[in-house]
Each structure stands twice: as C-alpha cells, then as structure tokens.
Amino acid sequence: MGTKTFTGEFRYTIDSKGRVNIPAKFRKALPDTSEDTFVITRGLDENLVAYSLDKWRQKEDELLKLSSIKPEHRAFKRQATRFATPLKFDSQGRVAIPPYLLKHADIEKDVVIIGMIDEIEIWDPAVLVRYEETEFRLDAEDIEAIDNYTRSS
Amino acid sequence: MGTKTFTGEFRYTIDSKGRVNIPAKFRKALPDTSEDTFVITRGLDENLVAYSLDKWRQKEDELLKLSSIKPEHRAFKRQATRFATPLKFDSQGRVAIPPYLLKHADIEKDVVIIGMIDEIEIWDPAVLVRYEETEFRLDAEDIEAIDNYTRSS
DNA sequence: CTAATTTATGGGTAATAGTGGGTAATTATC
DNA sequence: GATAATTACCCACTATTACCCATAAATTAG
Numbered sequence: 045m046g047t048k049t050f051t052g053e054f055r056y057t058i059d060s061k062g063r064v065n066i067p068a069k070f071r072k073a074l075p076d077t078s079e080d081t082f083v084i085t086r087g088l089d090e091n092l093v094a095y096s097l098d099k100w101r102q103k104e105d106e107l108l109k110l111s112s113i114k115p116e117h118r119a120f121k122r123q124a125t126r127f128a129t130p131l132k133f134d135s136q137g138r139v140a141i142p143p144y145l146l147k148h149a150d151i152e153k154d155v156v157i158i159g160m161i162d163e164i165e166i167w168d169p170a171v172l173v174r175y176e177e178t179e180f181r182l183d184a185e186d187i188e189a190i191d192n193y194t195r196s197s
Numbered sequence: 198m199g200t201k202t203f204t205g206e207f208r209y210t211i212d213s214k215g216r217v218n219i220p221a222k223f224r225k226a227l228p229d230t231s232e233d234t235f236v237i238t239r240g241l242d243e244n245l246v247a248y249s250l251d252k253w254r255q256k257e258d259e260l261l262k263l264s265s266i267k268p269e270h271r272a273f274k275r276q277a278t279r280f281a282t283p284l285k286f287d288s289q290g291r292v293a294i295p296p297y298l299l300k301h302a303d304i305e306k307d308v309v310i311i312g313m314i315d316e317i318e319i320w321d322p323a324v325l326v327r328y329e330e331t332e333f334r335l336d337a338e339d340i341e342a343i344d345n346y347t348r349s350s
Numbered sequence: 351c352t353a354a355t356t357t358a359t360g361g362g363t364a365a366t367a368g369t370g371g372g373t374a375a376t377t378a379t380c
Numbered sequence: 381g382a383t384a385a386t387t388a389c390c391c392a393c394t395a396t397t398a399c400c401c402a403t404a405a406a407t408t409a410g
Contacts, residue, residue: 047250047254047283049257050278051236051278051281051282051283052278052279052280052281052282052295053279053280053297056368056369057369059369059370059371060370060371061370061371061387063369065367065368065369067367068366068367068368088265088266088268088271089268089271134388134389134390135389135390136367136368136369136370136390137367137368138368138369140387140388158275158278158279159278159279159281160274160275160278161257161260161261161274161278162261163265165275179268179272180272180275180276182269182272182273182276186269186273187273189269190263190269190270190273193262193263193270194259194260194262194263195259209358209359210359212359212360212361213360213361214360214361214397216359218357218358218359220357221356221357221358287398287399287400288399288400288401289357289358289359289360290357290358291358291359293397293398
C-alpha cells in the first residue's frame with residue numbers, strides 16, 4: 045500500500061488564479077477522513093505548514109486541554125488557531141493559499157513543498173536557500189544530542 | 198535461501214527512460230513487508246543511499262519523537278526526510294531515480310551499486326574512484342580505533 | 351553440453367500528473 | 381437589488397509515469 049507519510053521535495057509555481065499544486069503523492073497519503081483537505085497555517089520558520097485534517101483535529105483536541113484562565117495558554121491557543129485555514133483541493137489537486145499566509149512565507153510565485161512525515165512544509169525557494177546556509181546548520185553536538193533524544197523514551 | 202543482507206558490487210547503466218536495474222540479489226533480500234520498495238536518499242558522501250521500506254519506517258518512527266518546537270530538531274527531521282523517496286521497482290526490477298538525487302551523486306549514465314549489509318550505496322563510477330584514492334584510505338590507527346569500537350558494547 | 355530459467359535491457363501504450371483556462375455560482379460592493 | 385469581484389466547478393492539453401510485452405544475455409539445472 046505504499047507509505048502514508050509525507051516525504052520528498054517538490055517544486056511548483058502559483059498560477060494566475062493563485063492556485064498551487066499539491067504533490068499527487070501527498071494527496072494519496074491523506075486518509076479518507078481528511079476529506080481532501082489540508083489545514084495550512086504559519087510555520088515557526090519563515091514558511092507555511094500543512095497538516096491533514098485528521099492531524100489538525102488532534103491538535104485541536106490538545107489545544108482544548110489548555111486553561112482558558114492562564115494568559116500564556118490563551119496566547120498559545122490563539123497563535124495556533126488564528127492563521128489555520130482548511131483548504132480542500134480541487135479536482136486537479138490544487139489549493140488556493142490565502143495571500144496573508146503567502147506573505148508570511150514571502151512566497152510570490154515559486155514554491156518548494158517538503159514532506160516532513162506527518163506534516164508538510166511550504167517554502168519560497170530563495171528563503172529556503174537562505175535558511176540552509178544559516179539556520180539549518182547542525183554541528184556534531186546538535187546531532188549527538190538529537191541522536192540521544194530519539195534513542196531514549 | 199541466501200542471506201537477507203546486501204553484499205557485493207554491481208554495475209548498471211541508466212536507460213533512456215531514466216531507469217536503473219536493482220541487483221536481483223538485493224531484490225530478493227527485501228522482506229515482504231517492504232512491498233518491493235526501497236527508500237533512496239542523499240548519502241553523506243557524494244552518493245546515494247537506499248534502505249528497505251521497513252528500515253525507513255523505523256527511521257520515521259524515531260524522527261517522529263523529535264520536538265516540533267525546537268529548531269534543531271526540525272532541521273534534523275527536515276534534512277532526513279527532504280530527499281527521501283520511496284521507489285517501487287517495476288516488474289523487471291528497475292527503479293526511476295529522480296533527477297535531483299542523481300545530481301547530488303553526480304550520476305549521469307553509469308552506476309555502481311554497493312551492498313552495505315543493511316543499506317545500499319549508489320555511486321557514479323568516477324566519483325567512487327576519486328573517493329577510493331582519498332577519503333577511503335584508512336591507516337593502522339583508524340582500523341584499531343574501529344576494532345575497539347565494535348568490541349565494546 | 352544443452353535446455354530451461356532467470357536476469358538485464360529496450361520499448362509501446364494506457365493512465366496519471368501537472369498546467370491553463372472558461373464559465374457558472376457565490377459573495378461582496380455600492 | 382443590480383453589478384462587480386471572487387470562488388468553485390468543469391473541461392482540455394501536454395508531459396511524465398506506470399504498466400505491459402518482448403528479446404538477448406547470463407545463469408542454473410539436468
């Protein structure tokens with residue numbers, strides 16, 4: 045049955061109507077219960093992140109556990125929800141990403157879509173290159189720490 | 198019966214449709230649960246590495262333990278999944294390796310496939326020769342250090 | 351040594367993916 | 381409420397990929 049996870053990297057362009065293609069591979073990896081929709085929101089980097097609708101529902105459940113009294117909890121909940129937009133892809137597999145999201149990722153025309161197993165990242169190619177040259181750099185210490193992290197638990 | 202590990206070296210060429218043969222011996226070494234698919238990605242050297250789908254699923258499980266908040270964790274996960282591509286071989290035992298992966302290994306036409314027990318390396322013949330003459334050289338100290346490494350644990 | 355089987359390679363064809371655009375339906379604007 | 385703008389839905393074309401069949405070389409079996 046192949047994999048139900050998102051992997052690999054794909055490049056597309058936004059057409060004149062503001063539509064971007066979603067890799068067929070990713071569309072197929074969506075469970076039926078996600079009803080052909082991804083939830084796209086701001087990423088923590090200068091990018092966008094998309095989840096399957098299912099995964100987003102899980103996230104909502106987690107957010108509901110937060111306190112409505114504590115200001116930090118409210119802020120976190122607000123931040124996570126505020127920009128989240130469910131997008132159903134059309135019969136050709138494309139979605140129209142709202143302009144205010146594109147702006148956050150500095151996307152104008154070209155787009156790089158990266159599979160991250162349980163989520164999807166959407167980048168402007170130039171921004172991605174900039175991050176590769178700086179933020180992404182991991183030294184031996186980082187890698188060892190991460191290695192320990194995955195092995196424990 | 199044979200072994201379920203990958204050993205030996207094989208040479209093939211990429212055909213006009215971009216397909217490369219996978220040694221029959223390696224195909225047979227794949228467990229049924231891997232569904233005739235390897236996951237190919239960038240190697241740490243100027244080469245490509247392929248795992249059985251099973252082995253890749255294990256890697257995914259580890260990567261899913263990482264924090265989605267910590268930038269180093271995200272970077273590590275991104276780096277690991279970005280170029281990972283599951284390839285199912287056709288009824289003749291061939292796979293079509295995506296161009297951006299071939300480029301990383303500087304592969305144009307000829308290919309050397311090397312069994313590495315639990316993984317497979319894919320090289321351009323000329324690049325491999327270059328590495329043999331430089332990077333691969335091990336002196337007595339290196340070998341002793343490795344011997345100690347394998348004996349401990 | 352010869353026949354049978356498997357492996358490697360080539361290529362045809364149908365199906366799918368990606369891209370562009372038309373038009374009706376919906377929503378927003380005045 | 382009429383008009384404009386946006387969105388949703390549909391159809392069409394091209395390139396790529398997946399799937400199938402065929403053959404030659406190599407390997408194995410008898």
